[in-house]
Amino acid sequence: MITMDDIIREGRPTLRKVAKEVTFPLSEEEKNLGNELMEFLENSQDPQKAEELQLRGGVGLAAPQVDVSKRITAVLVPSLDPDSKEPEFKDVLYNPKILSHSVQEACIGEGEGCLSVDRDVPGYVVRQARITLRYYNAEGEKKKIRLKNYPAIVVQHELDHLNGVLFYDHINKESPFTLNEGVLVIE
Numbered sequence: 001m002i003t004m005d006d007i008i009r010e011g012r013p014t015l016r017k018v019a020k021e022v023t024f025p026l027s028e029e030e031k032n033l034g035n036e037l038m039e040f041l042e043n044s045q046d047p048q049k050a051e052e053l054q055l056r057g058g059v060g061l062a063a064p065q066v067d068v069s070k071r072i073t074a075v076l077v078p079s080l081d082p083d084s085k086e087p088e089f090k091d092v093l094y095n096p097k098i099l100s101h102s103v104q105e106a107c108i109g110e111g112e113g114c115l116s117v118d119r120d121v122p123g124y125v126v127r128q129a130r131i132t133l134r135y136y137n138a139e140g141e142k143k144k145i146r147l148k149n150y151p152a153i154v155v156q157h158e159l160d161h162l163n164g165v166l167f168y169d170h171i172n173k174e175s176p177f178t179l180n181e182g183v184l185v186i187e
């Protein structure tokens, strides 16, 4: 089971590498890793388990964050409606790739954080507002979906990890909270 001890922090080289694509059929190890990444997210979003295991809450976790330089990431974005059990987006993505995206950009109003970054880095992280994502599931089935709002932002944060990019790389150093015309701010 993945806990915070397994998550590497900034400064570790794997976080700055371009991760390798997986080939199908997946090895048992690659299948297990995908499941363990998702299990971490589920535990981290369960108040009791997060407390017991001392987990920071996460909506995504990429293989490079557990020192595995492979193009695998789990995403678990809970529903906006606290009464609904259905997550807004939940899947383990193998070899994810953005096929196309909106011209419009978006950012999260409160900025972003990262399980591999043990400090607050204030500022807007401007990303594509809407994306068309292609990925493979654990069975090697090709998926093609369109995402917008928070799920689109989270997936782009995770894909960055597969390319050795951290969220604060996108923040304007001179003026962290400057926004161009038309950038959607997601609250």
Ligand SMILES: OCN(O)CCCc1ccccc1
Binding pocket: 057, 058, 059, 060, 061, 062, 065, 108, 111, 112, 113, 114, 115, 116, 153, 154, 157, 158, 161
């Ligand atoms: O890589 C996942 N991770 O570090 C957990 C936080 C993910 C995340 C947080 C804010 C906005 C987008 C994504």
Ligand code: NI
Binding pocket: 113, 114, 115, 116, 157, 161
């Ligand atoms: Ni992260």
